[in-house]
Every structure is written in structure tokens, then in C-alpha cells.
Amino acid sequence: MKLLRSDRFPAFVLLAAAAAGLIVANSALGPQAADLQHTVVGVPGLIELSVGHWIKDGLLAVFFFVVAVELQFELTNGELNSPRKALQPAIAAAGGVLVPIAVYLVVTGGSDAASGWPIPTATDIAFALGVLAVFGRGLPSGLRIFLLALAILDDIVGIVLIAVLFTDDVQLGMLGVALVCLIVFRFLTGLLDTRGRPVVVGLLIVVAAATWFFVHESGVHATIAGVALGLVMPQSPALRTRHALEPWVNGLVLPLFAFSAALVVIPQVGAGELSPAFWGVLVALPLGKIVGITVAGWISQRVGPRGAAPALALGDLLAAGALGGIGFTVSLLLSELAFDGAPGIRDQATLGVLAGSVVALVLSGILVSWRAWHHRRLAATTAANTPT
Template sequence: MVGPPRGARAPVSDQQPSTSNSAVQRALATLQHFLHVEATSGIVLLFAAAAALLWVNSPASHSYHGLWNLPVPLRLGEFEFVRSLHFWINDALMTVFFLVVGMEIRREIHEGALSRFDQALLPVLAACGGVIVPALVYLSFNSVAGQSHGWAIPTATDIAFAVGVLALLGRSVPSNVRIFLLALAIIDDIIAVLIIAMFYSGGIQPGGFVVAAIGVLSAFGLQRLGFRSALMYLVPAFIVWAGFLIAGVHPTLAGVVLGLITPVRPSGAETVPPVIRVEAALHPWVAYAIMPLFALANAGVDLRSIEFAGEAKFVALGIGLALCAGKPIGVIGATWLAVRSGVCRLADGVSWSGICLIGLLAGVGFTMSIFIAMLAFTDEKLLDAAKFGVLLGSLISVTLGIGWGAEYAQRQRKARS
């Protein structure tokens, strides 16, 4: 995600703007582009999820499952690797999604909301509260073995939907509220990546890490040799992905690793750093193609056959409440404690009404929540219940966010008039 500007210094002269001003202008332009893409992506995601639900609950539901289970082979000479279309979407295409996430994190640490301790501390604490409380809410309903494995499902925020709701509210929402939400979502992504790596990886095979390390070293070698074309890095990227797959770590995390090692400074004749150039090129593909395709392939829950008896009922209830109630309580509560204790302070233009809006929108899990659900549960009944809980909790969070946000935006407009 694009880093917010850290403030501009006055130009050295009328003719020669400082390097700092150029960086700020570039950050502003990139931020505006990012917000536009994410806002539109939220609408596309909504249609994709609705299409999946309609499709799987129609008389043609058999074609929905048949399509994603279609075997798709990868052949390299005599070598053949056959997996379902569902696998290639979730484990291969989503690697590009995580690549963009890694680049967003890398750039934020370099020059954005995570580059300074005083700027990053409050959203970090808020994000931690937004992870801990939902997990506790979920576990209060699902403490038994098998169900408890889904504790991380309601801990992530879907930035596309959240930014989409902010876009609906118009420009009355202060810019620092938007920046706080973006920073919170980035930190959520970092925590989600760490959770997947530590708690949702299979039996670790050390040999796979050797293969991944070869891919990372190859990427560093190409950087040192001055290769700027992204196509040159496809082979190292595939090696890292294959290494993680062999190691038993979810292969999409290869995208995060590659994103984190993308250079943040231009070299040679470059005017735009590779991390910005590549992210800008991939972001629309991720927002308008990969994420909606993921939603279409995974949001299909057959409401006619879903069972809300026994353990499935508590999985759905735990996730739904954790998202629409646990997330806001965690985010708002952690922010209040940090400010009340004097450790942090709210940025200019950020009121407690704005923090409440951020907390409500943080409950929109969707993409990352469904992704973690598929790692947490192999039982189809529990997985369907988890997806239903994600959809229900996210829908309630969006509804509450729009309702509160409309009132908040109206108050902001009156205060300015």
C-alpha cells in the first residue's frame, strides 16, 4: 500500500524544488492512484462475491465446483505438474497478490507510515488490539480441538472493501483518517503473513528452504548486475515459490519475500524506484483480476446445504462476532489505551468518531480471512461455516461502517461550513 507523505519542506528556491518536495509529490500522486484503484476494486470484489453466491446456489451449482476442480497441468519437457484450477488461483496467482503486499510493506518501511517510530506506533498498537480481541472472541466459542485452529480467520482487514466504503463517504473524511486506516491495514497484512508462516504451514522440509534461498540469491545477483526488466526475475521468483512449496510453507509467501527485497531506490538512468514501478504495474492486475477471481473461486457457499448444527454453528458465530464486534472493540480499545496512557496521540484531524469509523471498517475481513479459512479447515462443513461467518461478519461491518460514516461525514461537512 502506498505510503502517506511525511510532510514537505519549503523549496530551496522558486526554480529548484528540493528533493524532499519531489518525493512528497510522488508519494501524493501514488497515494491518490492507490486509493482510486482500491476503491474501484472493492466494488469489483463485491460483484465477484455476489456472483459466486448466486452461482453456487443456482441449479447450475455443479458447474461451479466442476470448473474449479478442473485439472490444469504444467509441463516442462518430460516433467509434468498437475493441479486443479483452484490450486493455481489460490497458490500461484495469489502469490502476485502477496508480492504487491510485500512491496507495500517494503515501501512503507522505507518512506511511509512505518518509516518513523512515532508515526507507526499508534496504528501498530491498534492493529495488535484488532488481532488479539477477535481471536479471543472466536476462541470463546471454539476452544475445542479442530475448531480452535480457525482463531486467526477474523484477524485481518480487507483494504479494498474498507477503502471502497471510505470512497463512498466522499472527501469529507479527513485525510489523516484515511492514512490511519491504510497504515492499520498494512500492519494487519504483516501480522497475517507472520501468522500464516508460523501457524498454518505443514511439515517443514529444510531442503525446500535451500531451493528458496537459491532463488533469492539469484534475484539479488540480477539486481547487482543491473537488470531492470521484471521479466528477468520470473525464473528466480518461480524457484522461490517452488522452494516454499517443497518446504511445506504456503507458497504464496514467496511473493512477500520477493516484495521485501525489491529495491526502493532508483539506479542508473531510472527516475522511479523499482518497488514503485513494479507495484504500480501489478496493482491493477491484482485489484481487478486476481482478487475478484479469488473471490469468485472461494466465496461460493451453498446456503441450501450448509449446516448450522453443532460445531459448525459455533465456527460461523465466532467468526461473525469476532469481525463485526471483536475487531472494532480491539482497534478502538487499543487506541484509547495508547492515547489515554500518554504513549501516543491522535494525528491532526483524527477524532474519536474517526477512530470508531476505522474500527468498524477494520471488521471487513473477506479476502485474507477466506484465505486463512482454507488453510485452517479441511473439513468441508467447517470451511463452509467459516466462509459464511466471514461473509456475514464483513457484511455487518460494511453496513455499520456506512451508517456511522455517513453521520460522521455529515458532521465534518457542517463543521467546515
């Protein structure tokens, strides 16, 4: 369990799961895996979804619950709990969202793939922190804080995009029942410290599942239920729940989603025949993020109030921008949602997410290693010149 709570190991598991999905999809097992993905299971007359949808809409809601708990903490007690702290990463996050969108739209050039513009806006915090943990020995703590705040703000953008863009024919009655369930969930969390705690935990699970069901039936994307549950839960029990769920999210939920999303057959075509969606994501993730975050981060340090946060050198901002280009989890979900009715384009956009994230992963590994070496050398020089 300790490994699955670390910064490094979950990133390797996630990458291995995605690679396994690609390998399986392009092997003799591909057709069987696709059939399993489309197998419908559920409760007849109540809810029946394909295995792929249970993973994307069901299990991933648990991941978004954990994200929402982290978000709640950062907004109240963490690095985003005041406008002064949040200003610089907010400006950098805006650049890291707007520039990739612009790059994607330029590359796709008004084609059918243009609707995939939300895909390159996301940053995978697990991967980004994993790269920092592996290659970043000696980096200033300010860079990790800046990156964490940046990724949290990216998550907010992703949640808003999912809630606003991928909601169809909202059933207000179902949404109202979901709201009632949410209120009951919030009330029950206040009873967690009573003697009947096991009963309360059981009721919380039932009410959480009911909330998810009614959100799903309302037409709002079901992962938003996880966000809502994480935000309304009081912080102390929410953090304990997050701690308990973290190994399961890192070791099962995210790898299973990565494997499922990566079950894509690589098209046997020349580069010129690939969809603009592939090229748009491939370019927008590494290039758009590094340019957007670096430039906006540099500007933020000159327009914000003095002392808002320790200034980051341009090289550190470049490293943060490269880390921001590792889209992966939320980008894969956005790819699935943006091209839900066009599986051919969706598969190529998914390949673009995987390829673009790998490019950003390699680039960030190089830049983070360089900056870590630079800061270790500075520390050694300072120590050598300090009188004893």
C-alpha cells in the same frame, strides 16, 4: 486501467465476484463449477495442482507481492518508518487482532471450530479504503493515514500467521534453493536499468516463478514467496512493478480468488445447526474489530508520546474499528487454510467471513457517513465564524 487503480471501483468488483461465486454455487451450475475447481492441471512429474489451488497458492502470491512492496515502502518512507509514527496504529492493531481472537474462541467454545481463530484477525485494505472514498468526503486525513497503517500492520500479522501456522514438514533443501533463487532475483533487479532490460525482465519472471515453486515444494505456504520477492526488491523498481501489476491484481487476481473462495453451497439448515465457525467469524469480525480497535486506539492516544500523531476523536476511532471488520480477502484465505481438512466447517467459516464482512461494510458505511457529515459541519461552522 485508471478505474482499477482507484479506491472505489476495485471494492465493488471484489464484492460482485464474491456474490457471483455464491450465486453460481447455489444454482444449477454449482456442480460444474465445483468440478472445474477440483480439476488438476500442471506439468506432469513436476507440479500438478487443482484449479482452486492454482488460484489460492499461485495467483494470490502476486497479491502478496504487491502487499509486500507497500509494506516495504511504509516501513522505510511511509507512515510506519519510525516507532513514533507506528506506536498508535500498532497498539490499535494489537487490539484489533487480540479481541476478535478472544471473541471467536468464546463463541466456538472449545469445539472443533476453535482452530479457526486466525480468521477474524484480517482487514481488507481495498474494501476499507473503498468505503472511505465513497462515504468519507470531509474526513480528516489523519483517519485515512491511521487506517492505512492499521491495515498494513494487520497484513503483517496475517503473513506471520500464514508462515508459522500453516507450514507442514518443511523441506530445508527446497527452502535453501528458494533462498538462492531469491538472492539471484535481488541481483537481477540491479540490472533493470541496463540496455538489456527486456531480457532482465524475462529472467526476473523466470527466477520469481522458480522461487515460488521451491517455496511451494518446501512445505511453506507458497504465498510467502510473493512476500519475500516484494521485500527484497529495491524500492524504486518495486514501486514501478507494483504500479504495473495493480490493475491486474484488482481486476483479475482478487476477483478470481473471491469468486473461487465463495463457491460455497449455503446449508439448508436452521440457525441452530450452523457450525460454531460460522457464528464465531460472524460475531468476531464486526464486533471484535470495532471493540478492539476503538478501545486500543483510545488507550494508545493516552499512553504514547505527545505529538506522535494527530489525536482521533472517539467517533473517528469507532469508524476505523468498523472498517477494520471488513476481513474479506485475507480472512477468506485463512479460512481455507485453517480448515483445509474439514471442508464442511471450511465452507461455513467462509460464509461467516462473507456475512461478517457485509455487516462490517454496512456498519462502517453508516459510521463513516456520520463522521464525514460531522467534520463537514465543523468545517462549515469554522469557515462561517472566521473573519474575512
